[in-house]
Amino acid sequence: METNCNCNKSFADSYMLLKPDDAGFFDLLRILISRKVSHRKFVESHVDDDLEQSLGHRWLIFISVSAQKLLQLVAKPLSLFGTWIEHFINLVALNGGLLIRLVPNLIKGKLVLPDPKSEKYLSLIGNLDVRIKLDVVDREDCKYYPALSMMASKASYENEAFLKTTVEDNWKMEFVGLYNCFNEYQGKATTQFLIALDKHQDRHTYVVAFRGTEPFHADAWCTDLDISWYGIPGVGRIHGGFMKALGLQRNVGWPKEIGERDESLPPLAYYLIRDILRQGLSENKKAKFIVTGHSLGGALAILFGTILCLHDEALLLERLEGIYTFGQPRVGDEVYATYMRQKLKEHSVRYRRFVYCNDLVPRLPYDDQEMMFKHFGTCLFFNRRYELEVLEEEPNKNYFSPWCMIPMMLNAILELIRSFVIVYQNGPYYREGWFLFGFRTIGLIIPGLPSHGPQDYINSTLLGTIEKHFKVE
Numbered sequence: 001m002e003t004n005c006n007c008n009k010s011f012a013d014s015y016m017l018l019k020p021d022d023a024g025f026f027d028l029l030r031i032l033i034s035r036k037v038s039h040r041k042f043v044e045s046h047v048d049d050d051l052e053q054s055l056g057h058r059w060l061i062f063i064s065v066s067a068q069k070l071l072q073l074v075a076k077p078l079s080l081f082g083t084w085i086e087h088f089i090n091l092v093a094l095n096g097g098l099l100i101r102l103v104p105n106l107i108k109g110k111l112v113l114p115d116p117k118s119e120k121y122l123s124l125i126g127n128l129d130v131r132i133k134l135d136v137v138d139r140e141d142c143k144y145y146p147a148l149s150m151m152a153s154k155a156s157y158e159n160e161a162f163l164k165t166t167v168e169d170n171w172k173m174e175f176v177g178l179y180n181c182f183n184e185y186q187g188k189a190t191t192q193f194l195i196a197l198d199k200h201q202d203r204h205t206y207v208v209a210f211r212g213t214e215p216f217h218a219d220a221w222c223t224d225l226d227i228s229w230y231g232i233p234g235v236g237r238i239h240g241g242f243m244k245a246l247g248l249q250r251n252v253g254w255p256k257e258i259g260e261r262d263e264s265l266p267p268l269a270y271y272l273i274r275d276i277l278r279q280g281l282s283e284n285k286k287a288k289f290i291v292t293g294h295s296l297g298g299a300l301a302i303l304f305g306t307i308l309c310l311h312d313e314a315l316l317l318e319r320l321e322g323i324y325t326f327g328q329p330r331v332g333d334e335v336y337a338t339y340m341r342q343k344l345k346e347h348s349v350r351y352r353r354f355v356y357c358n359d360l361v362p363r364l365p366y367d368d369q370e371m372m373f374k375h376f377g378t379c380l381f382f383n384r385r386y387e388l389e390v391l392e393e394e395p396n397k398n399y400f401s402p403w404c405m406i407p408m409m410l411n412a413i414l415e416l417i418r419s420f421v422i423v424y425q426n427g428p429y430y431r432e433g434w435f436l437f438g439f440r441t442i443g444l445i446i447p448g449l450p451s452h453g454p455q456d457y458i459n460s461t462l463l464g465t466i467e468k469h470f471k472v473e
Contacts (some may be wrong), residue, residue, distance in 0.1 A: 009046075009230070009253070010204070011230075011252065011253025011254060012230040012231050012232060012233075012253065013046045013231050013232075013233045014046055014230075014231035014237070015044070015045065015046055015047075015213045015228070015229065015230045015231060015240075016043070016044075016045040016047060016228060016229055017043070017044040017228045017240060018042060018043060018061065018064060018065055018068075018226060018227065018228045019041075019043075019044065020041045020042065020065045020068040020069045020072065020222075021042075021072075022041050022042040023040075023041075023042035023065050023069060024042075024200060026054075026170045027041060027042065028040075028042070028062060028065060028066065029042055031043070031058050031061055031062055032058060032059065032062055032457060035058070035068075037058060037061070037390065039367050040378035042065060043061065047231075048396070055303050060227060061227070064225050064227045067221075067225045068222045068225055068226065071218040071222050071225070072222070074218065075218035075219070076438055078216050079217070079218065079219055079288050081215055082124070082214075082215060082216020082217070082265060083216075084420070085124065085216075086123060086124050086127075087114055087116075088382050089122075089124070089127050089435060090110075090114035090121055090122060090127070091113070091114050092340075093122070093127065094112040094113075094114055094120065095111060097433070099250075099436075102159075107199070115411050116159065117137065117159055117160075117161055118159075118161055118162075119159075119161040119162045119164070119165040119166075120162075121158075121161075121162065122158065122162070122216070123157045123158055123159075124152065124214075124215050124216075125157040125212075125215070125453075125454060126154070126155075126157055126158050126162075126212070127433075127435050128435060128436050128439055128453050128454060128455055129154060129354070129453070129454050129455040129458060130433065131429065131458065132151070132155070132166050132170050133141070133149075133185065133429070134147070134148060134151055134170070134171050135169060136429060136462060137462065139200050142466070143461060143462065143466060144253045145290060145321070145322060145324065146324055146352065146354070146461040146466065147261060147292060147461045147462055148198070148207065148290075148460075149207070149209070149292035149324035149326075150292070150294070150324075150326055150354075150454065150457050150458050150461050151198065151214070151458065152194060152207050152209035152292055153209050153210075153293050153294035153297055153298075153326055153454070154294065154454040154458065155167075155194060155209065155294050156178075156192065156193060156194040156209040156210065156211040156212075156293070156297060157214065157428075158210055159178075159314055163175065163178050163194055167194075167196045171196070171198075173196045173197060173198045173199065173207075174196065174197040174199065175196055175245065175275070176195035176197055176280075177194075177195055178193075178270060179192065179193055179194075179195070179267070179269075180192050180266055181193070181247065181266055181267055181268055181269035181272060182247075182265050182266040182267065182268055182269075183219070183244055183245055184244070184247075184248070184249055184250055184268075185244040185248075185250070186219055186222070186223075186244070188219060189266040190217075190219045190220065190223070190245065190248065191210075191211075191245045191247075191269045191300070192210075192211040192224070192294075193208060193209060193210045193269065193300075194207075194208075194209045194211075195207065195209075195273070195276060195280070196209075197206050197280070202286055203286070203288075204284055204286060204287040204288070205287070205288050205289060205290060205321065206277060206280055206281075206287065206289035206290070207289070207290055207292070208277075208289060208290070208291045208292070208294050208304070209275055209293060209297065210291075210292070210293035210296070210297035210298075210300040210301055210304075211293070211296075211297050211467075212271075212293060212294040212295030212296045212297035212298070212327075213296040214297045220296060222241070223241040223242065223244070223245045223296060224241065224295075224296055224329065225241070226239075226241030226244075227239070227240075227241070227373075228238060228240030228241060229333075230243060230248075230253075232254075232310070234339070235306070235310060235334030235335070235336060235339050236304070236332050236333050236334070236336030236338070236339055237332055237333040237335065237336060238303065238331060238335070238336055239299065239303075239332065239373065240299060242296070242299045242331055243303065245269070245296070245300060246268075246269050246270045246300050246303050246304060246307070247268030247269045247270040247271060249268070253308060254270075254307055254311075256273045256311045256332070257283065262400045269300070270304060270307055273304065274308075274313065274316065277289055277316055277319075278315065278316070281315060281316065281319050282315070282396075287319065288319045288320070288321040289319060289321065290320075290322050290323070290324060290326075291304055291305060291322075291323045292323070292324045292325065292326075293319070293325055293326070293327075293328070294327055294454060294457065295325045295326075295327050295328070295329070295361055295452065296329070297325075298325030298326055298327060298328030298329075298353070299325075299328055299329050299331050300323075301323055301325050302325055302328065302331060302340075302351065302353075303331055304323075305320065305323050305340075305344070305349065306331075306332075306336075306340060306343075308320070308346070309339075309340070309343040313337065313463060317349065317471045318345040318347070320347070320349050321349075321350065322350035322351065322352065323349065323350070323352070324351065324352050324354070325351075325353050325354065325360050326351070326354045326356075326454075327354070327355065327356070327359050327362055327452050328353055328361075328362055329361050329362060329364055330362075330364070330373035330374060330375055332373065332374065332376075333373065333374055333376050336374075336376075337374050337375070337376030338376075340376055341376060351378070352378060352380055353375070353378070353379050353380070354379075354380050354382070354457060354460065354461070355379050355380070355381045355382070356381075356382050356451050356452075356456045356457055356460055357382065357383055357384050357411065357448075357451045357456070358408050358411060358447055358448040358451050359448055359451040359452045360446075360447075360449060360452065361449070361452050362375070363448075366472070378391075379391045380464075380466060382456070382460040382464050384411055384414060384415060386417075386452065386456075386459060386460050386464045387465075388464050388465055388466060400430075400443075405447065408443075408447035408448065409443075409444065409447055410442075411447070412440070412443030412444050412447055412450070415440055415443065415446070415450065415451075416437070416440050416443075416444075419432045419436065419437045419440055422459075426463065430459065432447050432455065436455055437454075439453060
């Protein structure tokens with residue numbers, strides 16, 4: 001085993017780690033020519049087979065490292081551009097929702113300036129779908145947990161003031177907190193999650209919602225694009241970027257107890273959530289919890305359940321009602337999939353992975369026979385009409401085939417049309433604004449990208465017929 005890093009990786013029996021900072025231009029090009037991947041200084045590997053030496057996998061390494069280097073290069077201007085766009089959209093929204101009202105309001109001295117810490121300020125994700133109400137679904141309806149999960153996943157992108165107001169005043173729940181957690185590999189607090197407590201008669205449910213990928217956040221995109229993996233004995237190979245975001249430690253991996261840490265550093269996500277739930281569930285014998293997330297948040301949600309199984313957290317696994325993910329990317333290999341199927345069945349944990357139409361994120365990285373990342377579990381796939389199919393694998397597996405482009409383009413056109421008619425078909429709750437309409441037009445250029453937004457996942461949980469598919473396996 002060759003290594004040029006002083007990190008102890010004894011917790012893993014195999015690994016393939018990418019280090020974009022060490023990748024020079026010519027060294028990066030050589031990986032496309034040479035099959036000896038471990039000879040590249042930006043790739044550290046210890047494997048029992050030659051999977052990483054295939055052309056398909058070397059090409060994926062090239063794309064992953066190149067994209068991460070580019071993101072690191074443009075991180076600050078990208079963040080500033082995103083902040084400006086977000087600020088402008090909020091400026092328009094707070095002044096009547098029409099651009100032409102800005103000048104008259106300014107002249108009259110009535111121009112409302114957005115405050116990023118205000119409960120009225122929305123993220124880019126929030127501006128795509130401004131709905132916050134939960135009372136459209138009865139708490140006794142089997143759609144309630146999926147609808148609550150998606151709404152919480154969408155809300156997790158927002159600031160603390162917005163969340164506190166929404167959770168307490170609109171959802172009539174207890175706001176436990178919005179937390180920022182440390183990614184030791186990025187050296188920053190880049191992982192966020194929301195915790196709320198839903199109290200309904202004798203049924204109390206903690207909701208843990210991980211924030212997904214923010215559109216102009218380079219660190220979050222680097223987490224998504226990092227195809228490093230660790231092989232955990234008895235568990236399988238798991239996406240390294242997601243493990244790092246959840247709280248993997250450099251020198252000890254995933255110990256059951258965290259040990260001593262620098263108190264000046266932010267907490268690690270997995271351990272903080274686990275401790276909050278341990279205390280809350282111990283104090284309330286009837287309480288349960290659900291874990292959810294959209295996009296990157298969905299990957300962290302299922303991985304959180306994985307570490308609970310790895311550590312045999314009996315109390316938490318007994319009270320884990322379900323894991324609901326939306327637009328979740330792949331997280332592990334076939335061995336991992338087998339491990340999780342067995343563990344979720346053993347602990348009677350419901351896992352539902354929602355995929356809407358041509359959403360491209362659940363299909364990444366591309367799953368040819370040489371790739372290690374797989375899907376597992378029951379996929380609830382909704383087509384453009386919110387009709388449901390139940391699959392063991394994702395639909396439209398050849399997403400990147402040229403033969404799929406024409407039907408996906410046609411589908412994007414039909415979704416643009418629906419932006420205007422859905423309010424007449426289903427009522428004012430489903431009205432779509434100009435910003436969402438603009439986002440849907442991107443589907444004419446990049447089919448599947450608008451399908452990753454929160455709007456259709458919320459509509460799917462509310463309008464789709466999912467009742468009969470929510471039995472515990």
